[in-house]
Amino acid sequence: MSADDQKRIAGEAAALRVEAGMKVGLGTGSTAAWFVRALAARNLPDLRCVPTSEATADLARELGLTLATLEDTPRLDLTVDGADEVGPGLALIKGGGAALLREKLVWEASDRCIVIADAAKVVKTLGAFPLPIEVVAFGHKTTGNRIADVLADHDITMPARVRTAERGLVRTDGGNLIYDARCGAITDPSRLADDLKLITGVVEHGLFLDLADEAIIGTDDGVEVLVP
Ligand code: 5RP
Numbered sequence: 458m459s460a461d462d463q464k465r466i467a468g469e470a471a472a473l474r475v476e477a478g479m480k481v482g483l484g485t486g487s488t489a490a491w492f493v494r495a496l497a498a499r500n501l502p503d504l505r506c507v508p509t510s511e512a513t514a515d516l517a518r519e520l521g522l523t524l525a526t527l528e529d530t531p532r533l534d535l536t537v538d539g540a541d542e543v544g545p546g547l548a549l550i551k552g553g554g555a556a557l558l559r560e561k562l563v564w565e566a567s568d569r570c571i572v573i574a575d576a577a578k579v580v581k582t583l584g585a586f587p588l589p590i591e592v593v594a595f596g597h598k599t600t601g602n603r604i605a606d607v608l609a610d611h612d613i614t615m616p617a618r619v620r621t622a623e624r625g626l627v628r629t630d631g632g633n634l635i636y637d638a639r640c641g642a643i644t645d646p647s648r649l650a651d652d653l654k655l656i657t658g659v660v661e662h663g664l665f666l667d668l669a670d671e672a673i674i675g676t677d678d679g680v681e682v683l684v685p
Pocket of ligand 1: 484485486487488489538539540541550551552553554555556557560
């Protein structure tokens with residue numbers, strides 16, 4: 458089965474967890490998009506959906522889902538979202554799609570969070586995927602130097618690199634920048650998360666710890682459910 462098929466079956470399985478009348482957080486990325494499509498296909502009455510990015514909002518709107526904001530609905534029943542890595546205890550790296558700030562806000566507003574992924578995303582140690590760190594644009598090089606100091610304190614010698622695309626610096630939906638930290642292996646995710654949050658100029662990082670209640674992983678043999 459291709460990785461995309463694994464993402465699809467994970468998204469479809471997660472859509473079955475949604476009930477009529479729920480307030481649902483919609484993640485961002487190719488796996489979350491499969492969930493959004495499967496959810497729309499169920500045509501459940503009275504759903505209200507809070508998207509975690511403009512891209513997801515566009516897709517959900519196109520498919521006829523009713524959109525809401527965290528201002529309208531500060532508490533959500535369920536959020537379903539993808540991840541870049543799923544580690545032990547369902548510790549995650551997210552933010553490959555540059556939506557980590559809105560994603561974390563929506564996850565933290567949810568009673569239950571389900572992460573969906575293809576099998577290749579499951580790892581024994583977080584850190585092979587570069588850790589995204591969202592920073593404000595003002596003074597970002599200074600912030601980048603302070604991130605490098607924190608990483609060095611965690612024995613990570615590669616400085617984080619500001620994310621670029623063909624048209625220059627990548628901007629998040631909130632207008633911020635992303636630094637990607639090539640950690641290799643993150644031996645103490647919780648301490649790294651705390652240390653990054655203390656840097657002025659860092660808005661959020663892509664370590665999602667103690668947030669996922671369940672993982673639905675698409676594998677060649679069907680979906681596998683993991684709990685923390
Ligand atoms: C976006 C994310 C995505 O969920 C993550 O990058 C996984 O993406 P995909 O499902 O396309 O592999 O965190 O910020």
